[in-house]
Amino acid sequence: MYDTKEAEGLTALFVWIKTTTAIPVRHPALRDALVQASLDPRVRSIDYVASARVALAQVTIDAVVVNYEDGPYFLDVVPARRMRDLEDEGLMLIALSELQLKPLVLTAEDIRREPRRANANLVWSYCDVTIPIGLRIRIMQILLDEGPMPLGPTAQVSDPAPTVMALACANLVHLDLSAQPLSLTTLVQLSKQAGYE
Incomplete structure (x- = not known):
């Protein structure tokens, strides 16, 4: 409770x-x-x-x-x-x-339904992370060119998770928070509300 x-x-x-x-x-x-x-x-x-x-x-x-x-x-x-x-x-x-x-x-x-709650809390813990503009543009361009893809190869950097989670908080990308615990196989896609389709 x-x-x-x-x-x-x-x-x-x-x-x-x-x-x-x-x-x-x-x-x-x-x-x-x-x-x-x-x-x-x-x-x-x-x-x-x-x-x-x-x-x-x-x-x-x-x-x-x-x-x-x-x-x-x-x-x-x-x-x-x-x-x-x-x-x-x-x-x-x-x-x-x-x-x-x-x-x-x-x-x-x-x-409290899992894995959504734990995933949302984990993503939200990155809401105040500042993303360098070059990295933001690079990730957005990769997703624009390649379409939805797993979290692992998204940024083509050693650890894309913090950046992608901060982008999710900024409503620029979306992650599937309900299907499974967040992992490198979690699907990342551009946000429709951010003007990307």
């Missing part, structure tokens, strides 16, 4: 390439879900909606909105759900419906 005491009274902000605004993170499970969404090639952008108007009432909805190719979803992270009374819950559901947000329910088990 997630340690909810760690999240009490603590609000961090999650800001990254796919976020359109700073997203308040009040629970570790929500942060894990945001990291995984940031690395998911199907996710176009991640938004935050603090409140919405229902009839004459301003309703706090505190919604993380994940925009997939097929539309927007309200990220409903079960361990991070706020306690609401029945009336507030009803108003929130009406607001979400009026905003045409479909629920994307994630349990703790969904978020």
